[in-house]
Amino acid sequence: MAINSACNEIGQTWMESGVSENAVSGHIQLMVPGKLACFSCAPPLVVASEIDERTLKREGVCAASLPTTMGIVAGLLVQNALKHLLNFGQVSACLGYNAMKDFFSLMVLQPNPSCSDSWCLKQQEQYLQKAKAEEKNRAAVGGGEPEEDVPLHAENEWNIVVEDDPVESVPEESELHEAKNKPAEGLKFEFEQAKSSVNDDELVADSEQDIGELMSQLNNLK
Template identity: 65%
Template sequence: MATVEELKLRIRELENELIKSKQKQSDAEHHLRPKIDQMSAEVVDSNPYSRLMALKRMGIVQDYEKIRSYAVAVVGVGGVGSVTAEMLTRCGIGKLLLFDYDKVELANMNRLFFQPHQAGLSKVEAAEHTLRNINPDVAFETHNYNITTMDNFTHFMNRISHGGLEEGKPVDMVLSCVDNFEARMAINTACNELGQIWMESGVSENAVSGHIQLIIPGETACFACAPPLVVAANIDEKTLKRDGVCAASLPTTMGVVAGLLVQNVLKYLLGFGTVSYYLGYNAMQDFFPSMAMKANPQCDDRHCRQQQDEYKKKEVEQPKQEVVQDEEEVVHEDNEWGIELVSEVSEAELQDASGPVPDLPEGITVAYTIPEKVRPTEL
């Protein structure tokens, strides 16, 4: 006899199939282009992949066709998530899994992607309909629920670990495009437990800054390693929201953050360029700070600590390659006068002139030091 959880799971699957059936009927009415089995680099107006395949011809990407072998989960189909999903669809991603529990509202029309006639539809339903019209070659899977509840979280983890392009295999990347800390923590917990690589993104409440972050469990800092103040202080974020007050939202900022996120995803999956571990964006000064954060050994998430132990074991097992640098001998130019170049400053004098070297964490060095001020009495 099936359990309650299994029955709920079956209901969700049937609802998903019903939505897909409706979408297919609607798609037939809109006369979608036929599916393309294989990407082509042929430069003709009827080829939707010719500009993308040009990256291969120009030596940017070695094998762009691999994009069709990847499955990406997008959690949160709002201002950033919807544009992210559209960009990945236009790039020809193999499969997209969309998670969101919200509905399209007219208040969302200041953002990109959604349209007024979609008001009232669930965001995932509206998104799939639009995206399937853009590129029918992409496989879609939608889930209209809140991932932070107990039952939904279990199902969410199941789809991450078994919802890949080939059913039963994990997805290749999870993208967090949510707008609250509770959902971010849920994604963080799931990915730490599964060892799933993911990217986090966010836009500030004043709409003029944002960021993206690559999180590799055990190797880089997870969201719990260095939580934001609202989480670190154990404040319920629901108490920070008041009736009649909402966060600002600019389609420009969200479009920039979504573009940076998808660019990082493409670089990671297709292996070109430099993948950013953390990249910020400040619209007021057009400032793009970047950095990398190591995992916190005292992280509150036990699965994060376990992943760190696994990562350390793998590092030890890998043979280290010693790089030997040959020191070139200084050769003075011979001259008829027998003159040699000799430093007039001793090592001790040079050390005194350099000033004290601060105690810095491992991996950080100073570009220069400031000499200590000499008191007049010492002159």
């Protein structure tokens, strides 16, 4: 909470991450003072209820001790920080991860107008004023005559034409079944699947001979 208050005071953008007590889920969160929710806008239950963090430690429970989940969440946090610092890709505002179902949830947390942090409320007011000023500037700049639509490439030296893709034929049911059962890229079946149908030429005809006749024929061959 002290870091959150200090960042709100100076308007410093920062990120935080956390892993649940059972260590099977976690999240990362980007906090831009005034624009996005701070740590006090929607704090965890333990902080909101003003419960001592030492109450998390219980006998028989090893809180957040699964290194795989913590490694995944830490990697997501570092990746998100790099995208923000190097200005590439899409920076996630709030990304949740559920290890039990391999599920990711992406959301944007808006700041709370009733936040308990006074510096957060001041940053919210400054952000609204800045947004209104930018909107007025855009309206003033865009008040002139609308620009005419100009083709992206006025010259087409190589006569390149963009056409629609042809409509592909609907695959048969057998092809859909084969594609569905096809392993992912980089994997292969250790054994080939058994054929579901047998051709007539692969069947052995029944000669209706008894065992005695077959045994006599076998003895004659010796």
